[in-house]
Amino acid sequence: MIREGQIAFNSSVFSLFDIPFGYLSVVKEGDKVKAGEQLIVLDKKSETVFIEGFGEIIVKKDDIVKPGDVLCKHKGILKSENMKSGVNGTVLSINDNVIEIKIYNAETQLLDSQTQSTFNSIVKKVEQGKILLSFSAIQLNLLISKGVSSIGNFSYNSQQELSKMAKPKGKDIDMFSESIIVTSHSTIDLYPKLSALGVNGLIVNSVDYEIYDKASVLEVPLGVISGFGDLLEDETLVKWFKSIEGQKVWFDATFNRLVVPSDKCPLWIKTKI
Numbered sequence: 001m002i003r004e005g006q007i008a009f010n011s012s013v014f015s016l017f018d019i020p021f022g023y024l025s026v027v028k029e030g031d032k033v034k035a036g037e038q039l040i041v042l043d044k045k046s047e048t049v050f051i052e053g054f055g056e057i058i059v060k061k062d063d064i065v066k067p068g069d070v071l072c073k074h075k076g077i078l079k080s081e082n083m084k085s086g087v088n089g090t091v092l093s094i095n096d097n098v099i100e101i102k103i104y105n106a107e108t109q110l111l112d113s114q115t116q117s118t119f120n121s122i123v124k125k126v127e128q129g130k131i132l133l134s135f136s137a138i139q140l141n142l143l144i145s146k147g148v149s150s151i152g153n154f155s156y157n158s159q160q161e162l163s164k165m166a167k168p169k170g171k172d173i174d175m176f177s178e179s180i181i182v183t184s185h186s187t188i189d190l191y192p193k194l195s196a197l198g199v200n201g202l203i204v205n206s207v208d209y210e211i212y213d214k215a216s217v218l219e220v221p222l223g224v225i226s227g228f229g230d231l232l233e234d235e236t237l238v239k240w241f242k243s244i245e246g247q248k249v250w251f252d253a254t255f256n257r258l259v260v261p262s263d264k265c266p267l268w269i270k271t272k273i
Contacts, residue, residue: 155182
């Protein structure tokens with residue numbers, strides 16, 4: 001059974017997007033952004049350096065340099081002098097003995113997906129290295145959860161289907177990798193098995209308390225919908241789960257909720273509120 005207040009349509013779900021050091025926001029308060037739209041870019045002011053060389057310049061355009069690499073050298077009467085690179089980067093140009101290097105710092109270079117909005121959202125605030133985003137969504141409040149919040153493609157699977165997967169194969173990895181899995185009940189080996197497959201989260205309708213208590217949660221969050229023991233699933237929820245298969249969702253383990261972006265409240269939820 002769905003508990004009172006367990007599921008609802010929320011017109012303003014808030015999420016924080018951290019702006020890493022070396023990046024700048026390209027959005028402002030009030031902007032509407034679509035899923036996949038750029039939120040931040042590298043700070044151009046700190047992306048390149050200019051080095052005044054001397055003597056013979058050894059590097060040339062498009063060379064990749066790292067700290068300690070010799071950029072130029074000068075042979076003196078008593079001794080030779082070398083100028084070395086202090087950064088990782090690529091030589092963009094050499095003009096009048098000035099070497100322009102585009103800096104590459106592995107710690108600050110993000111994947112495209114890490115600089116973009118995950119969902120269609122409205123920018124509420126941009127300040128102090130953070131972007132506050134808001135979007136409408138269906139929110140399923142979990143009884144309890146632990147682990148690190150994550151985002152992934154939703155997948156509902158019966159406990160029987162998952163139990164049959166004794167030795168995961170390549171197709172299983174492709175199917176479950178980076179997904180948020182929901183199922184009826186967790187066995188003692190299910191969580192570690194799915195974790196090894198690279199899932200981004202596991203939510204179960206019910207679970208034995210000892211299994212939940214002993215689950216080793218590192219990067220994969222684990223959540224419970226109904227309670228502990230072997231409880232029946234709510235048929236309305238199961239029908240909804242099957243209807244959102246493949247949709248990108250947010251497992252917010254901090255506030256014990258599954259957040260499914262949606263522009264409007266379905267009729268069946270209105271009867272449950």
